[in-house]
Amino acid sequence: MSFESEFAAELAWPEYYRRVKNGDVPILIPFGSMEQHGHHMPMNVDVLLPTEFARRVAQEVGGLVAPPFTYGYKSHQKSGGGNFFPGTTSLDGASLISSLKDVIKEFARHGNRKLCIVNGHFENSWFISEAIDLALRELKWGGITEIKIVVLSYWDFVDQEAIAKLYPNGFLGWDIEHGGVLETSLMLRLYPDLVSLQDAVEHPPASFPPYDVYPPHEDWTPSCGTLSSPKEASAEKGDILLDVCTRGIVGALEHEFGAKVRTKLAQFA
Amino acid sequence: MSFESEFAAELAWPEYYRRVKNGDVPILIPFGSMEQHGHHMPMNVDVLLPTEFARRVAQEVGGLVAPPFTYGYKSHQKSGGGNFFPGTTSLDGASLISSLKDVIKEFARHGNRKLCIVNGHFENSWFISEAIDLALRELKWGGITEIKIVVLSYWDFVDQEAIAKLYPNGFLGWDIEHGGVLETSLMLRLYPDLVSLQDAVEHPPASFPPYDVYPPHEDWTPSCGTLSSPKEASAEKGDILLDVCTRGIVGALEHEFGAKVRTKLAQFA
Amino acid sequence: MSFESEFAAELAWPEYYRRVKNGDVPILIPFGSMEQHGHHMPMNVDVLLPTEFARRVAQEVGGLVAPPFTYGYKSHQKSGGGNFFPGTTSLDGASLISSLKDVIKEFARHGNRKLCIVNGHFENSWFISEAIDLALRELKWGGITEIKIVVLSYWDFVDQEAIAKLYPNGFLGWDIEHGGVLETSLMLRLYPDLVSLQDAVEHPPASFPPYDVYPPHEDWTPSCGTLSSPKEASAEKGDILLDVCTRGIVGALEHEFGAKVRTKLAQFA
């Protein structure tokens, strides 16, 4: 039995319940997508990365990682290339909202009061917010009001110091980091077998006019699917990212969820 | 790059597209749940098992495995113990239906015409059917009519011969096999580190009256959560199950999807 | 005025309210379908039979029968022939769920606390469960928590002794009893004018592979629409079924709803 696992679903229910019933253990829910990430990376990047961040953070704060959502909201042209690529496999907003709402309410039913959605796919953001708003509304109707939910996207914890190291030639914004240095460096460090940097296509950063068009002009997106070149990615940069984001998220959860969270997993042993 | 992977989301999109665009490669979509499985097994059994069956079948028929759905429909008392257990984390029917509907339509958009839902959680069954019916309806509205979708639960391929070996003292039906010999044997064979047979609770097979009550009488379910004792489970029985179910599913897909399916993965190398 | 009627909707509201306001009178809600039942039976079998069982049980336990739902969920190939037959007229899952949810909540508003859904169409089962789950959730939000709802399909009360009499040549399972001996015998006993046994088509029991395909292979279903031959049906077998199922359901309701339920209708006279 995986008494040491940080993955909630790898525990038997009595052990899970022993940990969570008083509501102090943070539950981290990774939310990803199946989305093209260029010629050099697989389509589960947005699942693998937030799941690994969630695992590292859970280790630090004594939390548990819920099963990841493996499909997310439709890829947007300016942040993911667009939903017209083969392979990109997306949910309508309503499906994402209702599924996450259900899962939040179930974790609350178990006794959890400290949840954290760890987002790995930018386009999920607003639908995650809506899911949380609806879940809190229904939980309140059912008499549960003391719950707290943190939402974050791991890249938002990259600070200026890290950016300077990662992008010595200048940073062009997270929006076009789709399949670029950020994600590729993390994958190179964590899942090198799934990356084939030599297949990456070098191209200038994507640039878009200040509006969207539907159906999208497919030719606005570089044909390879990435929005900036990953050629400068490296496992070393992955280490920088792992460090700064993990530390940042741990700090956020400690701040929001309080001293009890600091209890390490060791205490459960 | 995982050119050899059977997992669609481990491919880069150009390789994925190369394989699927003519519609002949079966896409296998595992549908699981996060559900208590007694004191001796983790709560992701219903994800791990159909995903592994899907992977083995994909190897045989040259198919690809889609990312699994990690949450499923509410546990029913007579087949999963009931949705009141801590840890069991379920979706409303509407969430399951709309999410799977979306994903089916997306795979069809990519060009796929041969899909197979590999179910690992009995309670998903009818909502999967509804999702498929709605997806086919909308695909038809969009002009796609030639698609074929097979739905199966792996245990339905266990034949009488295997049952005789697995249950020498008599078989009491799949309904109470929750956390019992079937699932435990497969987990012992595939994920022994996640099983702790010594923690299993021995108890007589659950027996229920011929009706349901809501809210459920929690004391109808054995308090450990399994519906029959897993004590007779073994890795050897896991082999029997792996063999009979994999062969059965492969046969079904070859029958339904035709000769082209037999093309082994090797052809893509 | 039908003071003696077991049908709630045949009462004037003051009499109805006099009976139900303290919450002790069971309300039985028949849920049927409009579905083909072969060449020898009408398409309202699944409405007529649960309504008649509900009426008989209501007489025994002092209950009231709500108006039946006359349309149900889509016919499934392995239990009802499939939803492609002309005449079969079905609801989407969402329609069934929301309609039944509404009706349960309305009966609770009247003061009822003991409900029983009497199902006559197998395919309704899971959507009935979902409707109840959602209704109980919303009732709880509105402050009503003490309600109890029994769900049953009448055929589940046929015991081994009855099966031995009904199927002297062996029983092949309820799944293929669509339009077969069970339903035909009951109809012959209760509504002989609606049965034309000479038009029944004799055919071997339907047999299906252990998976489903969508769109369904129509030729998997016997072209007449029944899944087993009704030739051995008889009014006498209908009596056996009426007796065993009525007794079984009465027993279940007495067990679940307690002594007060035993009060016969006579007390209202």
Add this chain to the structure above:
Amino acid sequence: MSFESEFAAELAWPEYYRRVKNGDVPILIPFGSMEQHGHHMPMNVDVLLPTEFARRVAQEVGGLVAPPFTYGYKSHQKSGGGNFFPGTTSLDGASLISSLKDVIKEFARHGNRKLCIVNGHFENSWFISEAIDLALRELKWGGITEIKIVVLSYWDFVDQEAIAKLYPNGFLGWDIEHGGVLETSLMLRLYPDLVSLQDAVEHPPASFPPYDVYPPHEDWTPSCGTLSSPKEASAEKGDILLDVCTRGIVGALEHEFGAKVRTKLAQFA
């Protein structure tokens, strides 16, 4: 077998299909409610009356009557007393809309192209219209455009001549005819055993201000639930109503559905 039945669900499917497959036979769908109708009438008046009108019209025009919808939209204070009465059992608008939409689409799938919704409960009206609009939209998406659907409430066919006979002391409008002379006379003629005129409460016609309030002021509704006194009702007036409404509806369907409709049921014998 009821080859002569006007009720579609009393036919076996081959006979049903023989009649409807060319799309010329009108399908009449009664839509009712379970609603209090005062102290003297049962709560299924709004089901019984449109079903009987549908049956009579079907006889005249060679049509078929679909199973009635037995629950309808919430009772409105000014036309049904209000939805706060015990016994009144209503659907949310969304449930009515989606259920009727489904049924219309199913009848279209069978080949029917001439449908008529026969409404028996005023409050259903707008939700029936919405259901039809959505059904026609989806049928169009599926390639079916030539369908025609008539919607009517039987009382709208009472002409001035009949009104003069029915209300010799002056007519106050259909809005307050809830449980009054119209419905009571029809019930006295058709279902006298379900009427207890001596229990009717005599009261002046309900009068309401020109606005609505929610939650409703319950004391705006006469406490007995009717909106006008049924004391002047009689079976003879029921005959007048049966005649004028049946003739009117038959005329409407002949006008809308054309000559082929006139084919009497006899032709099927």
Add this chain to the structure above:
Amino acid sequence: MSFESEFAAELAWPEYYRRVKNGDVPILIPFGSMEQHGHHMPMNVDVLLPTEFARRVAQEVGGLVAPPFTYGYKSHQKSGGGNFFPGTTSLDGASLISSLKDVIKEFARHGNRKLCIVNGHFENSWFISEAIDLALRELKWGGITEIKIVVLSYWDFVDQEAIAKLYPNGFLGWDIEHGGVLETSLMLRLYPDLVSLQDAVEHPPASFPPYDVYPPHEDWTPSCGTLSSPKEASAEKGDILLDVCTRGIVGALEHEFGAKVRTKLAQFA
């Protein structure tokens, strides 16, 4: 800053909150549509008129006018010409219901307990009722039960005396007043620049059979889009209407919302 404005959205939030926080100030929510109104009037008549009535009433009772809903339910042939006209731009019932439900709940969150929906488009009526029913249900789940909501259509306050002046040659019912004397007179008085009476088409009053058909027979509607001639409209009649309707609505709100409502806006100065 518009401290004197009757329009809630023209206030800064602190001033708004100062007024509404004790729940005594009526909030008037105009609900309109974008709908053709013949050759002589613009398509926002159903927004402009209820908004102006709401403003006048708000002045009298010390209320505030919420932003109007600018789109409404589908035009019905017998009251608005039908939804097939170019320009008429309508919502599905579900969209109207959920939007208004949301807005009602938000105003209740601010502390408001006295709401009034001022309807300007007949077809909205039943969907407004449903929205209110659902909003009150959810507010009750959230613990807010003391709220009161008045719904009205301004034309329902025209009394017999006014009708005699407006229609000296006889009144044919509000149903065919679409684009006729009522609306045109009001527009001539309030927005003369938006009316071009010389472009109005004179035609006999529309007359319809006592049933509806879908898809509608477009030729049942006068081709200009109005249902009765506006030729007898005048600004003077507009004054009569403004007076009788404003007085009526003010009286209704004073009656329903009590003495505190009478406090004039002056008190806020």
Add this chain to the structure above:
Amino acid sequence: MSFESEFAAELAWPEYYRRVKNGDVPILIPFGSMEQHGHHMPMNVDVLLPTEFARRVAQEVGGLVAPPFTYGYKSHQKSGGGNFFPGTTSLDGASLISSLKDVIKEFARHGNRKLCIVNGHFENSWFISEAIDLALRELKWGGITEIKIVVLSYWDFVDQEAIAKLYPNGFLGWDIEHGGVLETSLMLRLYPDLVSLQDAVEHPPASFPPYDVYPPHEDWTPSCGTLSSPKEASAEKGDILLDVCTRGIVGALEHEFGAKVRTKLAQFA
């Protein structure tokens, strides 16, 4: 009659139809919200500004402005202060999505093929995208595929040159421009009577951690509701903004909608 109006709903339908029937006239749909904008501005800023931009652009490109949506998605803490302020009156995501979807489909029914959503409230963005995606899907099902929809938020057209003039002391990002220099300058120029700059609260720019919390920490938002001080706003800066944004939007529409769009309104005179 306002033959010269840029507002579609101020036209009579024949004139509207004359203009739009060939599909070349852009329809601009403003989407706003009712949201607090600090102590110095009204709560309809997000309606007034996009409506005025739409009007100016329509004049330039010969387009028409649809009625604005007056309610929008829930205010987010980091871009609008949060949805807990009194006065802020918001829709659930589903309501926004379905309402806009309906309206887009209706304009397409009239013949329009060039639509532009002019957004005035950041939080609407993703739900607008979803509405468009669903509308295009359904339009495609109905056979309309050649439609093009541009989505924009006016502030995205402010270029670096303008930013240098507007924020001589440095620009902190659009995210905290809620109620700040941007919106206040535009309002001072366009609706000075609705602005009370002396009531504005001076405060340092809001700064937020890189995550969200639900329920929100209300004290993260400056208590006045703005996210940056509007003290440096001026009507002159409003002129700069009007100029750069109008020119930008006109250019975008000319680019996307082609030469025919350049036809000035004059041609309709």
